Amino acid sequence: MPVQTASKKPAKKNPPVRRNPDASRERILRAATDIFAAQGLDGARVDEIATRAGINKRMLYHYFGNKDDLFAAVLDELYETICTESAALDLVSGSPQSGLRKLVDFVVNFYLENPHAITLLNAENLHKARHLKISERIRAVQLPFETMLNELLMRGVSEGKFRDGVNGARLYISIVGLIYYYLSNGHSLSVFFDRDLFDRTEIAAWRTHIHQMVDRFVAA
Amino acid sequence: MPVQTASKKPAKKNPPVRRNPDASRERILRAATDIFAAQGLDGARVDEIATRAGINKRMLYHYFGNKDDLFAAVLDELYETICTESAALDLVSGSPQSGLRKLVDFVVNFYLENPHAITLLNAENLHKARHLKISERIRAVQLPFETMLNELLMRGVSEGKFRDGVNGARLYISIVGLIYYYLSNGHSLSVFFDRDLFDRTEIAAWRTHIHQMVDRFVAA
DNA sequence: GGCTGAAATAACCAAATAGTTACTTACGAC
DNA sequence: GTCGTAAGTAACTATTTGGTTATTTCAGCC
Numbered sequence: 001m002p003v004q005t006a007s008k009k010p011a012k013k014n015p016p017v018r019r020n021p022d023a024s025r026e027r028i029l030r031a032a033t034d035i036f037a038a039q040g041l042d043g044a045r046v047d048e049i050a051t052r053a054g055i056n057k058r059m060l061y062h063y064f065g066n067k068d069d070l071f072a073a074v075l076d077e078l079y080e081t082i083c084t085e086s087a088a089l090d091l092v093s094g095s096p097q098s099g100l101r102k103l104v105d106f107v108v109n110f111y112l113e114n115p116h117a118i119t120l121l122n123a124e125n126l127h128k129a130r131h132l133k134i135s136e137r138i139r140a141v142q143l144p145f146e147t148m149l150n151e152l153l154m155r156g157v158s159e160g161k162f163r164d165g166v167n168g169a170r171l172y173i174s175i176v177g178l179i180y181y182y183l184s185n186g187h188s189l190s191v192f193f194d195r196d197l198f199d200r201t202e203i204a205a206w207r208t209h210i211h212q213m214v215d216r217f218v219a220a
Numbered sequence: 221m222p223v224q225t226a227s228k229k230p231a232k233k234n235p236p237v238r239r240n241p242d243a244s245r246e247r248i249l250r251a252a253t254d255i256f257a258a259q260g261l262d263g264a265r266v267d268e269i270a271t272r273a274g275i276n277k278r279m280l281y282h283y284f285g286n287k288d289d290l291f292a293a294v295l296d297e298l299y300e301t302i303c304t305e306s307a308a309l310d311l312v313s314g315s316p317q318s319g320l321r322k323l324v325d326f327v328v329n330f331y332l333e334n335p336h337a338i339t340l341l342n343a344e345n346l347h348k349a350r351h352l353k354i355s356e357r358i359r360a361v362q363l364p365f366e367t368m369l370n371e372l373l374m375r376g377v378s379e380g381k382f383r384d385g386v387n388g389a390r391l392y393i394s395i396v397g398l399i400y401y402y403l404s405n406g407h408s409l410s411v412f413f414d415r416d417l418f419d420r421t422e423i424a425a426w427r428t429h430i431h432q433m434v435d436r437f438v439a440a
Numbered sequence: 441g442g443c444t445g446a447a448a449t450a451a452c453c454a455a456a457t458a459g460t461t462a463c464t465t466a467c468g469a470c
Numbered sequence: 471g472t473c474g475t476a477a478g479t480a481a482c483t484a485t486t487t488g489g490t491t492a493t494t495t496c497a498g499c500c
Binding site: 021024057 | 447449
Binding site for chain 2: 476477478479480
């Protein structure tokens with residue numbers, strides 16, 4: 001029961017609203033990434049995203065249209081990141097073996113450093129990758145990457161380091177699959193095998209394991 | 221505008237309701253499996269499950285308590301299936317190599333024949349495997365399985381077929397990971413690599429690829 | 441200095457949705 | 471037969487939730 005000074009409509013009580021469209025948009029995107037990754041597309045709540053972003057829900061619709069388009073924007077950013085960082089990889093300089101090691105470490109590090117990526121991609125694949133199918137820009141980047149990898153393998157063959165007939169795309173899928181499944185299903189697996197697969201040393205051992213599998217697979 | 225014979229409460233129009241608790245329970249479980257697999261835990265709708273099962277929604281709560289417990293029941297059945305079929309595997313008879321081939325084929329076939337499994341396990345891992353952590357029975361089956369696999373590897377070593385130092389659990393995770401990721405993220409990957417990875421011949425090639433990776437990984 | 445459009449807010453709404461209530465009906469034990 | 475219980479139904483509800491309406495406020499431009 002406030003006693004005094006409570007005028008019906010306080011003249012200038014609230015601090016002036018600082019506007020910052022870019023920052024608002026960015027904060028929404030960050031919050032959406034977090035929450036979509038944690039809860040999935042259907043589990044995520046628009047209100048929760050708005051609260052986490054510290055903005056009014058209306059702004060979310062202002063900037064992104066609707067929930068699905070916001071999810072698409074989150075995914076688009078993720079695809080962008082993957083494509084950019086993959087394209088920036090230099091597999092050419094150095095020996096073929098070191099190129100391959102570099103690729104494995106990049107992939108492993110990427111999913112370790114971007115845990116969001118896994119649940120987001122899972123959500124996307126639950127919906128049969130319908131957002132990716134619309135998105136452009138992917139084909140433009142993926143083709144050069146596949147070519148670069150195949151060239152690395154061919155160079156290894158001609159240098160007598162790698163055997164012939166290794167398919168670049170399949171090798172790449174294998175590398176990603178090995179780290180992705182380990183992290184994606186780590187909770188189940190930890191129960192099954194009765195150890196904590198997210199422990200630092202376990203993860204380090206797994207990285208070594210992937211290197212071994214790849215090395216032995218391509219070895220001449 | 222019906223003209224006649226429409227008595228206010230038709231005496232025995234509807235055929236007597238045939239009761240069949242076991243069948244009802246089973247139909248609910250089938251429908252729930254389908255829909256949880258297709259939409260995830262949060263995306264699935266209780267009403268849709270009830271409709272698909274052809275039962276009244278109330279029965280779903282009668283038999284399973286609530287949505288989450290129904291999901292747990294679906295998962296429990298899946299874990300049961302995986303455990304039973306894994307335990308039934310005979311890796312002992314025959315050569316170590318053939319035992320390993322048998323294991324790979326079993327895992328690959330299992331996920332090809334049970335596409336539900338992948339999305340259900342993904343949904344479970346999105347929730348940090350909280351249902352599995354409660355479920356008993358797993359540890360009882362998994363330990364013998366791990367032991368069996370390690371024995372297979374040791375036999376291969378003593379027969380001079382396999383190299384020493386291969387970890388059974390890691391090998392198993394690798395095998396599952398290779399097929400699981402391929403199928404789980406096949407939609408994304410198909411866009412990325414601009415081909416249909418769910419095509420029969422692509423899948424056959426992938427199976428061969430997994431065999432090669434495993435063979436080369438354990439080879440002496 | 442005032443005008444205009446974008447940025448921001450609060451309150452609201454209709455549809456969807458998990459879960460219930462109150463009731464009826466078949467089945468099997470006795 | 472009849473009686474208690476579990477199987478089954480229809481209609482309902484409290485809440486959640488994605489999306490909107492109506493309105494205000496700031497920032498930059500002329």
